[in-house]
Amino acid sequence: MMKFADKESFQGAGGYHLLPLRFRRLPWDQERVFVSSMSGDWSVMLRSDLDRAVGGDLQPSESLFADMEARNLISTDPDRSTLAPLLSQYRTRKAYLQSGPALHIFVVSLRCHHTCSYCQVSRQPTSKSEFDMSGLAAGHAVDRLFEWPSEQLTIEFQGGEPLLHFDRVKSLVGMIEARNKTEGRSLRFVLASTLHDLSEEQLAFLKDHQFQLSTSLDGPEWLHNANRPRLERDSYKRTVEGIGRGRRALGDDAVSALTTLTSRSLQVPTDIIDEYRKLGFHSISLRPLSPYGFARKTAVRNGYGISDFLRFYEVALGHILAVNRQGYAMEETYGSLLLSQLLTPFSHGYVDLRSPTGAGLGTVVYDYDGQVYPSDEARMLAAMGDDTFSMGRVDQPVSTWLTSPAMKAVIEAGVAEALPGCSDCAYVPLCGADPIDHYARQGNCIGHRPTSDFCRKQMGLFDLLLEKLETLSSSDRTTLESWVFRSHQTASDMKEVA
Ligand code: SF4
Structure with missing residues (x-):
């Protein structure tokens, strides 16, 4: 529920005005509410205290009065100048809007040697080179890349398996770096790959250009091999070898892994986390399945509900905290972001x-x-x-795409604050809009929040973390709070892929 300030109607005996606020009853304590300001400041208070605040009955001598004023929930001064901190905070939280897309995903090939049942990208057999990016398309894509204004550009190579068309990765890096001699942007290269069959020559190239490697590791050997089969049934072994070789060449911090959760995975949360610890990872990303590509066809076998x-x-989070108590630092990346x-x-x-x-405003996919x-989805x-969401072709200017x-x-x-359901939600200043996901799952971009898996996940995780x-x-x-700092180090332009 959101209440808008109205100077005349809301100035009560306490001599204050309500600022825009939203609230939510705590699921674990119905007598208290989470109350948020329009810029995402928040406080947890008794429902009866919120009632008094809304009714204009707070007294300046109360500590709640000072707390609500400090959190931009009430104001004692109707001058615009007193709203400056609130507006400044709002601008800070939305600062990602100022520079345009920073994450640019180049899909160099759809070919892949895996046959993952949950694959989201409709991979192609390794022999089908007609699914490789051409030199002409690559050249146009580089021209477009530099039409965007962002000073920081993350260029991620993806597939299929990008190692199967590594010559294109090399030529793109060459073109981008040559062009950047006059552009002077800050570049960061990422390879999203299984890391199978990495050659020494490829590793040397990746090292020379300071690549980050992002791979997929679904958990223990039996689970990874079941989720990500190869004909040779050695997917786990090859991935672990690739992680080791990548770390030796590029450094431990240059290799990260993501896990995709099937219904099998949901049975073994602690085993998945223990596997990441065994392999020396200090972060894990627990992401549910998406309704795309082969994942849709195999949803009955692999799928599960958001509950x-x-x-x-919750079990996984409890185990990660136990691992931290044992002295091994580990975080869950999505929880860190929330x-x-x-x-x-x-x-x-x-x-x-x-x-x-x-x-399209933060990411572009070529x-x-x-x-x-505008997104991988x-x-x-x-x-x-x-192809509802095709923005155009690489030989058209960015203005045509926009x-x-x-x-x-x-x-x-795409503006959560204006969506039915979200506009009244206390978590909206901290949440996001995902119109393409809603289109894929519910048939339209606006979506229906009470039955939205995206919303259930967001609300469930915010509730749990609070x-x-x-x-x-x-x-x-303290462990959870320490993740916040790390998330600012690692989340720049982050998008879950691979
Ligand atoms: S998606 Fe759900 S949790 Fe997020 S703002 Fe909208 S209603 Fe709230």
């Missing part, structure tokens, strides 16, 4: 947690065939035969 995911996540939203006023680079949406999409939908029907549809449904912050021991709480 199952949330139960899994905590950073809760505990700091800063902006972040994670494109799925933005309002306005990060699709597909192997020269089509351009849009590309996956196109691979399934629905005025495309695809971007119009994305932006119209409850944990209140009820955990002080040492566990």
Whole structure:
């Protein structure tokens, strides 16, 4: 519920005005509410105290009065100048809007040697080189890359398996670096790969250009091999070898891993975390399945409900905290981002947690065939035969993409504060809009929040983390708070892929 300030009607005996606020009853304590300001400041208070505040009955002598004023929930001075801190905080939280897309995903090939049942990208057999990006498309894509204004550009190479078309990775890096001699942008290269069959020559190139490697590791050997089969049944072994070789060549911090959760994975949260610890990872990303590509076809076998995911996540979080208590630092990256939203006023680079949406405004995807999409999910939908979100082609200027029907549809449904359900939600200043996900799952970009998996996940995780912050021991709480700092180090332009 949101209440808007109205000087005449809300000035009560306490001599204050309400500022725009939203509230939510705590699921674990119905007598208290989470109350947020329009810029994401928040406080937990008794429902009866919120009633008094809304009724104009707070007294300046009360500590709650000072607390609500400090959090921009009430104001004693109607002058615009007193709103400056609130507006400044709002600008800070939305700072990702100032520079345009910083994450640019180049899909150099759809070929892959895996046959993952949950694959989101409609991979192609390794022999089908017609699914490789051409030199012409690559040249146009580099021209477009530098049309965007962002001073920091993250260039991520993806597939399929980008190592199967490594010559294109090399030529793109060469073109981008040559062009950057006059552009002077800050460049960061990422390779999203299985890391199988990495050659010494490839490793040397990746090292020379300071690549970060992002791979997929689904958990223990039996689970990884079941989720990510190769004909040789040695996917886990090859991935672990690739991680080791990547670390030796580029450094431990240059290699990160993501896990995709199938219904099998949900049975073994502690085993997955223990596997990451065994392999020396200090962060893990627990992401549910997406309804794209082959994942849609195998949903009956691999799929599960968001309530199952949330139960899994709570057990996994408890185990990660236990691992930290044993002296091994480990964080869960999505939880870190949500905590950073809760505990700091800063902006972040994670494109799925933005309002306005990060699709096309934070990320651009250059597909192997020269089509351009505002997100990886849009590309996956196109691979399934629905090109609603194609922004255009690489030989068209960026201005054409931004005025495309695809971007119009994305932006119209991409501001969470204006969406039905979200507009009244106390978490909206900290949450994001995901119009393409809602289109894929619910058939339209606006979506229906009460039945939205995206919303259930967001609300469930915010509720869980808030409850944990209140009820955990002080040492566990300190661990969660320490993740916030790390999330600012690692989340810049982050997007889950691979
Ligand atoms: S998606 Fe759900 S949790 Fe997020 S702001 Fe909208 S209603 Fe709230």
